[in-house]
Amino acid sequence: MSDLVERVRRPASTGSNRCWPCTIANGLLLTIVVGGLALTGRRLAAAFLAIGGVAAIGLRGYLVPYTPRFAPRLVARLPIAAFDHDDRADGSLSAVPADGSGGASSRPTPSGEDVVTALLEAGIVVPVEDDLALADSFREDWRREMATLRGRNLSALTASVDDLTGPSIDARVGRDWRGRPATVLLAGPNGTTSLPKHKAVAELAAARALESRLEDERMRLAAGRPLRSLLERCPVCDTDLTVSRSSCCGEVTPAGETPSEKLFCPDCDARLFTYD
Numbered sequence: 001m002s003d004l005v006e007r008v009r010r011p012a013s014t015g016s017n018r019c020w021p022c023t024i025a026n027g028l029l030l031t032i033v034v035g036g037l038a039l040t041g042r043r044l045a046a047a048f049l050a051i052g053g054v055a056a057i058g059l060r061g062y063l064v065p066y067t068p069r070f071a072p073r074l075v076a077r078l079p080i081a082a083f084d085h086d087d088r089a090d091g092s093l094s095a096v097p098a099d100g101s102g103g104a105s106s107r108p109t110p111s112g113e114d115v116v117t118a119l120l121e122a123g124i125v126v127p128v129e130d131d132l133a134l135a136d137s138f139r140e141d142w143r144r145e146m147a148t149l150r151g152r153n154l155s156a157l158t159a160s161v162d163d164l165t166g167p168s169i170d171a172r173v174g175r176d177w178r179g180r181p182a183t184v185l186l187a188g189p190n191g192t193t194s195l196p197k198h199k200a201v202a203e204l205a206a207a208r209a210l211e212s213r214l215e216d217e218r219m220r221l222a223a224g225r226p227l228r229s230l231l232e233r234c235p236v237c238d239t240d241l242t243v244s245r246s247s248c249c250g251e252v253t254p255a256g257e258t259p260s261e262k263l264f265c266p267d268c269d270a271r272l273f274t275y276d
């Protein structure tokens, strides 16, 4: 039996690679078809389809062919906002451009190049062969700050983010479809963005650990996103992070190209960074 299960299982779309919009879309379609069969008196067919369908979604990620192509659009119309699977929406503390009304974020966000230069000059990151790595002392301070913040709920994290981002950007708790706190929402005069708890803990802790190292407040906020790409452990559960290349959620990967690499926590199933 377990042999059969292993042969049927598709690891690329299950476990930590599971795409929840695909799972939900298939669950909804299965419910509609099973309900239709049951209502028209075909109860045995309905029962077989229900058992087979649930097993297929559980073991293979989805039942209906081409689900990853249509599920994101379908689920986007549902009042569900708790998924962090959209690469285009990589929320960050520095993602909302501010106006000139004062505070830390009143001047333009520094460019990626400026941030990396500042991090290298201050010895926060160090070059290792062709890549960058965290300096040991900064890694320790950052981890200590993450350990302090991870136990806080989203309201407390949002309050800390609000203090940090200055008067022209408003931080609020974003809620999921059940009304439960799900993200830190940032709204400024020039747009909005949202950070799930994992990213909020990582970037807030980074800004705190940078306080004694970088004088420029804008730089401390802007450093959060690039530093996230160098995380080694989960900001929330401290598990070692993994890099995956699985394609998910309608991410359209042109033929001949590989999906982009993602840094994620296998225990929380949370994505921390998507590499270009």
Ligand SMILES: [Zn+2]
Binding pocket: 234, 235, 236, 237, 238, 239, 265, 266, 267, 268, 269
């Ligand atoms: Zn985790």
